[in-house]
Amino acid sequence: MSLVRFLPAWFHAVADYAVAALLIIVPLAAGGSSLAVATGVTVGIVIAVVSMLTRYPLGVVKVLPFTVHSAGDYLAAALLILAPVALSFTDTDGRLSAFYLGSGLAVLAVSLVTNYQYSPARTAQLPTIRSQHA
Secondary structure, eight states: OOOOOOOOHHHHHHHHHHHHHHHHHHHHHHOOOHHHHHHHHHHHHHHHHHHBBBBSSTSSSOOOOOOHHHHHHHHHHHHHHHHHHTTTTTTTTTTHHHHHHHHOOOOOHHHHHHOOOOHHHHHSSOOOOOTTOO
């Protein structure tokens, strides 16, 4: 479900891999309690795997419909936003908690503006714009 469908699938795919990488790298580099670090690394790995399995421009093994992928985006956003409180590491790992909150809000924002109706066949059928100089 998107509120506005202006973000194309290719941009969403790039954002997915960027968020996955950041969620793995930042907690490992920043350090913190094992639970706080494991939260980001786990969510990052899951985002990367789901992205690789999605039928969209940067999917590797394209088995998961992009519309199903969208449910995972909202779940990832909820996990990132709620995990620091639910797992009780907001007081001990404040910077990672803030990073997860910001990441969750970013995932939510991207999800709300993505066009999840991506189809390679539909994309191939779009008319091309010819150059005026040809």
